[in-house]
Amino acid sequence: MKDNNKVIYWLLTGCFLIFIMVVVGGITRLTHSGLSISNYKLISGTIPPLNEVEWLEAFDLYKQYPEYQKLNYNFTLEEFKDIYFWEWLHRVIGRFIGLVFLVPFIYFLIRKQLSRPTIKKCIVLLALGAFQGFLGWYMVKSGLVDRPDVSHYRLAMHLTTAFLTFAYTLWVALDLLFPKQKEIDAKFRNLLRGGYALLVVQIIWGAFVAGLDAGWIHNHWPLMSEGKLIHETVYIEQEPLWRNFVEGKSGVQFVHRYLAYVVVAIILFIWWKGQTIARTLPQRIGLNALLGLVFLQFFLGVFTLLLQVPVWLGVLHQIMAFFLLAGMTFTLHRFTK
Numbered sequence: 001m002k003d004n005n006k007v008i009y010w011l012l013t014g015c016f017l018i019f020i021m022v023v024v025g026g027i028t029r030l031t032h033s034g035l036s037i038s039n040y041k042l043i044s045g046t047i048p049p050l051n052e053v054e055w056l057e058a059f060d061l062y063k064q065y066p067e068y069q070k071l072n073y074n075f076t077l078e079e080f081k082d083i084y085f086w087e088w089l090h091r092v093i094g095r096f097i098g099l100v101f102l103v104p105f106i107y108f109l110i111r112k113q114l115s116r117p118t119i120k121k122c123i124v125l126l127a128l129g130a131f132q133g134f135l136g137w138y139m140v141k142s143g144l145v146d147r148p149d150v151s152h153y154r155l156a157m158h159l160t161t162a163f164l165t166f167a168y169t170l171w172v173a174l175d176l177l178f179p180k181q182k183e184i185d186a187k188f189r190n191l192l193r194g195g196y197a198l199l200v201v202q203i204i205w206g207a208f209v210a211g212l213d214a215g216w217i218h219n220h221w222p223l224m225s226e227g228k229l230i231h232e233t234v235y236i237e238q239e240p241l242w243r244n245f246v247e248g249k250s251g252v253q254f255v256h257r258y259l260a261y262v263v264v265a266i267i268l269f270i271w272w273k274g275q276t277i278a279r280t281l282p283q284r285i286g287l288n289a290l291l292g293l294v295f296l297q298f299f300l301g302v303f304t305l306l307l308q309v310p311v312w313l314g315v316l317h318q319i320m321a322f323f324l325l326a327g328m329t330f331t332l333h334r335f336t337k
Helices: 005-030 052-062 066-071 077-110 116-142 152-177 186-211 241-247 249-274 281-306 311-334
Strands: none
Touching: 005 077, 005 152, 005 311, 052 077, 077 116, 116 152, 152 186, 152 311, 186 249, 186 311, 241 249, 249 281, 281 311
16 A cells, blocks of 8 residues: 555654754754864764763864854863764754655665655655755855854755755645645635745744844844834945845844744735635644744744843744744645645
8 A cells, every 4th residue: 555654654753853953953053062063974973972082082173163263262171062962963863864764765665655756755855855964064164164153044045944844744744644636726825825935035034043143133122222113234234235134133133023024914814814715624723823823933033032042942933933834834735735
């Protein structure tokens, strides 16, 4: 029997592991741990330093790069071990996810438990996973040259690809869970697609905020600063003007802050419009979940800003973005297939 429950469980397990990967990645970023391991060893890199000599060797390697030389030159070995742990765990989970996707895929192929369309989708998934691994290395590499921080563009690519890999994995699982076709409302489906695209853009700018540490400025709400709807640094920090909104801390926060209102408005409109279109329980569940998640995410963003990005709240804000994308993926699927 093709497309059986084992395949669905496998895909949903992959979704869960990607979620864990994103959580650990968020902690890694917020604790500034991402540059603690400056080399890449696919096999031997899964084993951390096991004794004092190996720890000193790892620490000496870290000392050769800008983050130690310009920022953490007062670090002790124990402090280095703390940041090393998160980056090591992040990489190990990534390797484990690769095995979880690849080994069962080969097993299901041999047992002929995958239909031809599912095989094609799974190959896309494996390609996305491999690309995600490459982007992780590519991102870390950018922080080992001159400036002691990774490129926010590469961080955004790495994070967004992780989110989209999860979304596509969930979509493939939903294809197997709900194989029957049904009549669709093309206009409402296109509205959902537009909302989905807008949410992905918001996630990208969220990654820009994280990569530029832009959450530690303008810690007021609803105004950007006391008495100012738009802080003057939004448009004077970079030249030409457009660079402020992709490279300037104030400009990037401005986009992420005010785009959040648009995302809330679009999802509220989707929920309202969907009340007359939804015919099934999963459709109604998807719409209601979207509404609850977007408001929860909005207020988490506000408190993250007001409290100046404590690690736990920054991670929670990223987790909620993950859930919101999952809710949007589920809802779009139920109004598409």
